[in-house]
Amino acid sequence: MLLELDNVTVSYGRIEALHGISLTVGEGEIVALIGANGAGKSTTMRAISGLRPVGQGKIHFDGQDITKMRADLRVIRGVSQSPEGRGIFPGMTVRENLEMGAYTRRVRAEVDEDLQRAFDLFPRLKEREKQAGGTLSGGEQQMLAVGRALMSRPKLLLLDEPSMGLAPMLIQQIFDIIVEINQQGTTVLLVEQNAQQALSRAHRAYVLETGRIVKEGSGNDLLTDPAVKDAYLGVA
Amino acid sequence: MNFEFLGDNFMSLTVTGLTQGAIYALVALGYTLVYGVLRLINFAHSEVFMIGTFVTTIVWAGLGFGVGASAPGTFGVLGLIALAVVAAGAASGGTALIVERVAYRPLRKRNAPSLIFLISAIGASVALFELVGAITDRQPRGMPSLVQPKVQFTIFGADVTNLQIGIILSALAMLAGLDIFINRTRLGRGVRAVAQNPDVAALMGVNKDRVIMLIFVLGGMMAGAASVLYDVKVGITTYSVGFLIGIKAFTAAVLGGIGNLRGALLGGLLLGVVENYGAGVFGNEWMDVVAFVMLVVVLLFRPTGLLGESLGRARA
Numbered sequence: 243m244l245l246e247l248d249n250v251t252v253s254y255g256r257i258e259a260l261h262g263i264s265l266t267v268g269e270g271e272i273v274a275l276i277g278a279n280g281a282g283k284s285t286t287m288r289a290i291s292g293l294r295p296v297g298q299g300k301i302h303f304d305g306q307d308i309t310k311m312r313a314d315l316r317v318i319r320g321v322s323q324s325p326e327g328r329g330i331f332p333g334m335t336v337r338e339n340l341e342m343g344a345y346t347r348r349v350r351a352e353v354d355e356d357l358q359r360a361f362d363l364f365p366r367l368k369e370r371e372k373q374a375g376g377t378l379s380g381g382e383q384q385m386l387a388v389g390r391a392l393m394s395r396p397k398l399l400l401l402d403e404p405s406m407g408l409a410p411m412l413i414q415q416i417f418d419i420i421v422e423i424n425q426q427g428t429t430v431l432l433v434e435q436n437a438q439q440a441l442s443r444a445h446r447a448y449v450l451e452t453g454r455i456v457k458e459g460s461g462n463d464l465l466t467d468p469a470v471k472d473a474y475l476g477v478a
Numbered sequence: 479m480n481f482e483f484l485g486d487n488f489m490s491l492t493v494t495g496l497t498q499g500a501i502y503a504l505v506a507l508g509y510t511l512v513y514g515v516l517r518l519i520n521f522a523h524s525e526v527f528m529i530g531t532f533v534t535t536i537v538w539a540g541l542g543f544g545v546g547a548s549a550p551g552t553f554g555v556l557g558l559i560a561l562a563v564v565a566a567g568a569a570s571g572g573t574a575l576i577v578e579r580v581a582y583r584p585l586r587k588r589n590a591p592s593l594i595f596l597i598s599a600i601g602a603s604v605a606l607f608e609l610v611g612a613i614t615d616r617q618p619r620g621m622p623s624l625v626q627p628k629v630q631f632t633i634f635g636a637d638v639t640n641l642q643i644g645i646i647l648s649a650l651a652m653l654a655g656l657d658i659f660i661n662r663t664r665l666g667r668g669v670r671a672v673a674q675n676p677d678v679a680a681l682m683g684v685n686k687d688r689v690i691m692l693i694f695v696l697g698g699m700m701a702g703a704a705s706v707l708y709d710v711k712v713g714i715t716t717y718s719v720g721f722l723i724g725i726k727a728f729t730a731a732v733l734g735g736i737g738n739l740r741g742a743l744l745g746g747l748l749l750g751v752v753e754n755y756g757a758g759v760f761g762n763e764w765m766d767v768v769a770f771v772m773l774v775v776v777l778l779f780r781p782t783g784l785l786g787e788s789l790g791r792a793r794a
């Protein structure tokens with residue numbers, strides 16, 4: 243397994259947001275994590291990236307216990323995240339934002355190669371190369387966030403609601419790109435409100451409810467699961 | 479009030495003000511860097527400057543240039559100044575680093591509210607102040623006047639001396655160097671990333687602790703360099719020297735837009751010039767009043783300072 247969470251709890255102050263969740267992501271997979279608002283999806287992502295400390299439980303990545311590893315070192319190990327709300331650096335240009343994604347990389351030629359790849363994936367970013375990140379539209383910022391997360395050449399790409407705020411056309415497109423990135427060899431853990439899209443693209447998925455995993459299965463199984471349909475797909 | 483005096487001496491007051499302002503600007507950088515990244519005011523920064531003024535005199539005295547010594551030739555003087563910049567830069571930078579370790583980091587790790595940081599920084603400030611006060615018996619410490627001001631040229635009737643030119647140019651050079659470092663280098667980009675969004679910076683692989691150490695050291699080094707210029711200009715220092723310079727530099731930082739490197743330059747120069755005009759018109763004892771009235775007026779109209787945007791927002 244590339245990523246393994248074993249009974250992980252995370253708290254904000256005295257309030258426990260994750261009550262011991264376990265999940266795995268295998269090499270080459272797209273795994274989706276779905277759940278209602280406040281279920282703890284973003285908290286899970288923050289814990290994996292090291293932005294929130296883990297109370298109990300363990301996180302293993304690529305054969306190593308990273309439960310207590312500093313966030314910046316996890317990036318070097320191969321974990322990258324496009325966070326909820328995109329987290330674009332507003333005062334940096336599009337190009338500088340992308341370069342920030344390559345902060346841990348030293349080989350200039352490789353970084354240039356990846357810049358090119360990001361621009362190929364998102365031609366719009368190339369047009370806006372010198373524009374300040376804060377002045378991009380929501381959709382452009384989303385592309386930039388995903389493109390930036392790829393710049394570290396991650397083994398595992400964490401995407402927290404990459405389709406949030408996008409027009410339906412763009413939602414299709416961003417999911418196509420996620421599949422494309424995956425086919426180029428990057429493992430993906432995907433948090434989504436858009437369960438329909440996420441489940442239809444993912445190999446496997448987990449359903450999170452108030453800090454607990456309540457269901458797991460292949461994307462297709464969950465798509466047809468009556469309870470999931472009822473709660474997350476908006477069709478009875 | 480003596481507007482005639484201001485009119486007659488406008489240019490020379492300007493030049494004096496720019497010289498003073500260049501020193502304010504260098505010290506202001508320390509406030510602005512720390513604020514830009516941590517959104518906290520480093521109240522111990524004035525003492526970081528003060529330490530530099532003493533280390534400069536110690537280095538000079540150690541090399542045989544104590545009070546009353548006559549200055550060596552031009553190259554000797556430049557060498558003494560360069561050595562002092564290295565030593566004071568290291569001492570002030572090191573002091574700033576210790577302040578960060580002792581007064582800031584433990585609180586950061588516990589997510590303390592800003593007010594607690596303020597108290598802790600004031601505590602560190604008092605500790606440094608009293609420590610140096612005790613070591614020096616609260617006596618001022620003199621030094622040789624290494625540079626005899628010599629008029630180099632006259633501009634609109636104002637004499638400009640080698641000392642003034644040297645101070646202004648070296649301050650500008652250091653500011654430009656810092657600006658390039660922050661805006662053009664990888665590490666500088668890391669600093670801006672932490673300033674703009676610390677969590678996302680960590681997701682990019684930036685070591686936040688290292689960036690914070692870096693900005694304290696950089697701010698301290700700039701204050702150390704400023705302390706050498708101050709010593710060359712004033713020729714005497716004392717344990718309480720940081721107080722007024724610190725307040726002025728902080729004012730300069732706020733005036734230009736705290737968190738904004740170029741704002742620190744603008745604020746410093748402007749403050750130096752305006753307070754000299756004020757002194758010309760109202761008399762020397764009114765200098766500080768004029769400075770603070772200007773601050774209040776500017777903040778009334780531009781609450782974020784003249785250049786506004788912080789290190790966190792614009793391109794520093």
Ligand SMILES: Nc1ncnc2c1ncn2[C@@H]1O[C@H](COP(=O)(O)OP(=O)(O)OP(=O)(O)O)[C@@H](O)[C@H]1O
Pocket residue numbers: 254259277278279280281282283284285286326435
């Ligand atoms: N910084 C915080 N401080 C306190 N509580 C928080 C904080 N962030 C999240 N929480 C709480 O933790 C729980 C899980 O939040 P989280 O952001 O992980 O949910 P989510 O599943 O990502 O929701 P959404 O779909 O709305 O993004 C919620 O109850 C939330 O109120």
Ligand SMILES: [Mg+2]
Pocket residue numbers: 283284285326
């Ligand atoms: Mg969320």
